[in-house]
Amino acid sequence: MAKITRKITDIDEDGVVVNQFGTAYDDSKVQVNQNKNFIKVFTDELMKMRKKMNSTDIIVSTILMHFISYESGMLTKTGKNDERYPLMNEDIEQITGLSNKVIVKTMKKLVDIGVYARTKHKRSFKYFANPYIFMKGNKINRTLKDMFKEYQ
16 A cells, blocks of 8 residues: 655745645545446345345346435436436336336335335326435435335
């Protein structure tokens, strides 16, 4: 592990050293995928869930991670905080390539086991990801927390 030290010196207007300190950082570690979208996955919880899931459930929930919005946890078409465009069953069909019958059955099961919550939206549903399993960002809104208060 190579450490690099950088010395910083503050000098006043008369040229007198006022403050001098060094900072060290480890150059053996690098950042990857900076400024790219990412999801927090709580692996212990995911491993508990996998016992209740078949391969289709796992694939669908993995693909849908991309569409989780920040703070609200809603599955949206953009995956951002744009709740005007909730991800509907028809969208999930198109994204996954699975039939309507399979999507309805899979999403019902994922809701039943607590991976997602579902609320009625006109003639369809809005889905919300369980923040105890996966989420975007580092905070969630209180409504999402209340949706999953029974989970833990």
